[in-house]
Amino acid sequence: MVRIPVTLGQKKCDILIGRDAWQQLDKYAERYDRVVVITDRNVGRLYGGRIAFPKIVTEPGETSKSWASAEKVIQEMLALGLTRSSAVIALGGGVVGDLAGFCAAIYMRGIPYIQVPTTLLAQIDSAIGGKTAIDLPAGKNLIGAFHQPEVVLINPEVLQTLSRADLVSGLGEVVKYAVMAAPELLDILRAGGEMIFTAPHESLSQIIVRCCTIKAEIVSADEWDQGLRKQLNAGHTIGHALETATSFRAFTHGEAVLFGLAAEARLSYRLGLLDRQQLAEIEGACQLIGLPVVPSDLSLTEVKQALLRDKKNRADRISFMLPRAMGQVEEVLLSIDEVERHLEAVLYPGKV
Ligand SMILES: NC(=O)c1ccc[n+]([C@@H]2O[C@H](COP(=O)([O-])OP(=O)(O)OC[C@H]3O[C@@H](n4cnc5c(N)ncnc54)[C@H](O)[C@@H]3O)[C@@H](O)[C@H]2O)c1
Ligand SMILES: [Zn+2]
Incomplete structure (x- = not known):
């Protein structure tokens, strides 16, 4: 497994890359009172079974980066009992990463989250750097927050199921x-x-x-x-x-x-x-x-x-x-x- 540090002002965020990267999840999850996975229907079906935490499942696609779906996700976070000592796992492509990161950034003024990117774009770009966002009818990514993940866990093996267009x-x-x-x-x-x-x-x-x-x-x-x-x-x-x-x-x-x-x-x-x-x-x-x-x-x-x-x-x-x-x-x-x-x-x- 390769470890790449991202050194930020107040904290450090590691990027772990390798087929066993997801095995680190349990170790990180122990730090929180509750952990919930946010994923989309496609990724949930393919990989949800490998991560044994409760799930919030969104519709695949850019339209999920909206106020309406952010509100729905946050209602579900409340219903699942997430507190200020809880964390969220973003399991999916850039859409899930941006939406889940944004919800984590504003839920109870901000709770930690972990990026588990599953598209090539998310693994090399969107899961790193702490930019989270949703879209408005007037334009993409017009609402958002800087919110750095605790860790980014990248398993390149999941790219095998990605469509050619997404590659x-x-x-x-x-x-x-x-x-x-x-x-x-x-x-x-x-x-x-x-x-x-x-x-x-x-x-x-x-x-x-x-x-x-x-x-x-x-x-x-x-x-x-x-x-x-x-x-x-x-x-x-x-x-x-x-x-x-x-x-x-x-x-x-x-x-x-x-x-x-x-x-x-x-x-x-x-x-x-x-x-x-x-x-x-x-x-x-x-x-x-x-x-x-x-x-x-x-x-x-x-x-x-x-x-x-x-x-x-x-x-x-x-x-x-x-x-x-x-x-x-x-x-x-x-x-x-x-x-x-x-x-x-x-x-x-x-x-x-
Ligand atoms: N935050 C940032 O810094 C940043 C940077 C670049 C892009 N973005 C955002 O990223 C988004 C695009 O992300 P994307 O290209 O990952 O698209 P996406 O999240 O919509 O994923 C593409 C499709 O692949 C499916 N999928 C994901 N992982 C899969 C897997 N392993 N196997 C099979 N199917 C899988 C998804 O369900 C979806 O249908 C845009 O909203 C863009 O604004 C953010
Ligand atoms: Zn880009």
């Missing part, structure tokens, strides 16, 4: 880590080939350890998202805008991130911040997983509107984490007029 979604974030900090991840991806999909637990374990190490270092240095953590937004400014402009129906999150990484690399090249060879390398990295096709009826006006509403904007300027070279990104703030000059060319490189 691809996590792989988009792997390419993000490669482009922003660790190009060597691409060699592991290339070496894995189709095994990544047929035996993900074997071919991805090393990748999970590397990505968790990078995120742990960044979160330890910038727990409250004041600077360094911005790097993790590489590919996400254009990626989020595409998701919003297509009402979250055209891509998985990871696909949107892959497309965003390639498009932001082209933007960086057009601004003179990236040379042609590095651009080709980054585009090639994104194609390793397979770049999604942007729908032909995509509205550039809606992409622009989404960029203007981005939560990261500062003083009417849009924040991009643009690559300066493979493995290195830097924040660049652009006005919407500057973005508009390049938008079509970076979204449709063959056309313009």
